[in-house]
Amino acid sequence: MDGKISHKASTADSVVIRFAGDSGDGMQLTGTQFADTSALMGNDVATFPNYPAEIRAPQGSLFGVSGFQVQIADHDITTPGDDLDLLVAMNPAALKTNIKDLPPGKMLIVDADSFTAKNLKKAGYETNPLEDGSLDAYRVIAVPVTTNTRNALLDLGLDNKSMLRSRNMYTLGIIYWIYGRSLDHTIAFFHKKFKNKPKVIEANTRALRAGNIYAENLELIPTTYQVRPAHLGKGRYRIIMGNTATAWGFIAAAKKAGKELFLGSYPITPASDILHELVKHPHFRVKAFQAEDEIAGVTSAIGAAFAGDLAITTTSGPGLALKGEAIGLAMMTELPIVIVDVQRGGPSTGMPTKTEQSDLLQALYGRNGESPIVVMAAHSPADCFDMAFRASKIALEHMTPVLLLTDGYIANGSEPWRIEKLADLPEIKTREPENRDNWMPYRRDKETLARDWAYPGMAGFEHRVGGLEKEEGSGNVNMQPLNHEEMVRIRAEKVRRVAKDLPRLEVEGAREGELLVVGWGGTYGALHSAVQNMQSTGRKVGLAHFNYIHPMPENTADVFARFDKIVVCELNTGQFFKVLQFEQPGHKYYKYNKIQGLPFTVTELTNRFNQILASGHTIEA
């Protein structure tokens, strides 16, 4: 389970979009606008128009479909791209003729209003693909484009046909929001092109804005994580999104542990998809409970853990802040819960749809009192499965809350996942006591210091837990000075001993040498590619990517000692850098940080690595 998936160059810094619709839908114009705006924003652009062969093909028919493909990138590109990241289909015929080029897991935007019985028939669909489950593999955004466009323009006094001509601009507005493009260039274009038609300018501007606002309110997130399956090991695969993988990892863990899975959650971007996935599976005895707030999400999970379920809660940064006190209660009562934080751009409400790694310090220290818990991070969409499974295993076997960090980038990205059979996954052994003679609720395992898990229904083990300091063993309330100090140390030591069960920290690339690149979480793809690039130029550069942050793998110090310099790369101002300086002192640390709501690009990483290799002393990022 710990073998890292090797990616070829992460091409996450490029995006391929195809606009497809009826020849009268203005797809060429839409695509050109997107390309021009992107070029003005400094991207390299390659486009590929695809007109219908028949100039006057009947509306809505398969041969009347017109397409326009754009690839944008921050590096030189020569092709409009192979696999699409986003397909826009303005009607069923456009969907039918283009869907084959959209890999599973990617985004599909359709005008839901155009999926009428008549249009479906023209496109040769027997059932409505929006309803029959045939598009389940994609991230489908079905927008009533026609209705919404009409509503936006209602008071302009245009006839229906003229209003509907702005559907393409409504759609473009959506896409501009997803990819953070400015509307200015396109609005200026309207003014030039429709100089003497103020109503048309107004209609198109309004439609563009309305679509833009619609996407903002839906908090649509691009699906850009892209890997090539070329270097994957043997086996059967499927394409999986990070949030789905997280959900499935928990289902697998519950099955393996012989427990029911309980989720207490409150909707929040970009974590809600885990809730959306888990509510689909009551047949696996998954109990997904949408609570009234973040606090009820985590406290209901604590209740469920007390009552014998594998209990989890899912959230993002702001929600984690609200859950802090309750996570402290779970730590104090030593109950097994897993908290998933799908990180997004902070602080405060920040940038909900953008990715960042800025919750690390909150995850480690964001609770009152001395309250250490296990903190770990998934490094790619498929890895979310393993990490969710591992987090559950650790929580149940060590009787501790575990906080699993993912981020918006890997949560919404997708990649091939080697399908795991339940039988091949590690065993999970839960800690129900059997002998009730002299049993005590805070009796501990000698090796791990984990306490027993006795829950309601088990006769003879009735006991009370709570947030007040307790006496070691009996668990009775106890505020004696020395007992408190002992308990604080025991709880910390218990978490530290989890390290014995963790896989060793692996180094990719050079095993020793000039520079060790250190990362954690969702930056793995870019760091991996950058280190490969460095290697190919003959430099002795290695990558140590952390899945486990607290506790750290036991061989961390050994790995670090083998390199002259260490650079810690994170999408924050240097949070892991701070932790490492403190916990792994005596090394020469550099850092590379980016706080733009965007993932690393390979180019900027290699530039920075070369700069560090050339320098004699620490350079601030």
Next chain:
Amino acid sequence: MTGEKKYTYKDMASDQEVRWCPGCDDYVILRSVQKALPEIGRNREDIVFISGIGCSSRFPYYMNTYGIHGIHGRAAAIATGVKLANPELSVWVITGDGDGLAIGGNHTIHVIRRNVDLNIILFNNEIYGLTKGQFSPTSLLGQRTKSSPFGNIQPPFNPGELVLGSNGRFFARVSGNSAKEMASIFIEAEKFKGAAFIEVLQNCVIFNDGAFDKYNDKKTRPDNQLYLEHGQKMIFGAERNKGLRLNGLKLEVVTIGENGITEDDILVHDAHNPDPTLHFMLVRLESPIVTGIIRAVEEPTFDQRFTQQMEARMAAVKEMSFDEFVMAGETFELE
């Protein structure tokens, strides 16, 4: 799941020393619960007490059952998780006016709205006890407290109104010094399927002594408290000659034998009426204050709906193993 074991109230007490102020009504409530539990026919291992923070919330430590002393305001949410994890359990929530109506107000209204099958006992002493005497959401307007030296300017909640306003199906109110009435109401609450909410008028001898004397004191109670029983006339008074009747849209206190009023004019209590209009009027009444089980209307509970939906899905998606599930849909083989 019914219990086969027989208990006395002593079996329900843990070995922990009870640490409330001498004379506090909390002792009476604890004893009433311990007396009621042997009557509900449940095994001790199937009973869970969950509290938040406050004087009342130490309660679980004193019960020889399963229990959680939670964090401030969150008992109802913790209890929801317990109940969904194991719907067979008898789950009790112990809370106070600060815990359940201030910091935990959101969970209180939602647990009632959803109708989770819990027994919720609100110790209402109209003050913060544990933090030493600040006003609470049920403190009276003008009340002088540690945090309102010039008089409280925050109008209070009436817990009954809040419960009914949240579509509460079961609401009872009872004097904190009346062990017998409490025990019988607790037994009824346990029998009731759904969120059963009991407001106890609990005297805090230290910070708000005498707040309920008018209603709870032996001498003044008869003329100021009307204890309702389903199917019985709404009659009260030291001479049992006062009663309630409906005059237009208002409840009116009348005296039997005066102005031609006979017993026939007095309302009969119907706790099972789905229409809460009269229940609202009753919980709002101040003179007399109305106690007993004011409303008890059963509806499917949240945990029932939850379990039913799960079982329906299990029947619909027959026998799909996890391995089959992950293989379903588009997969591909790599060499």
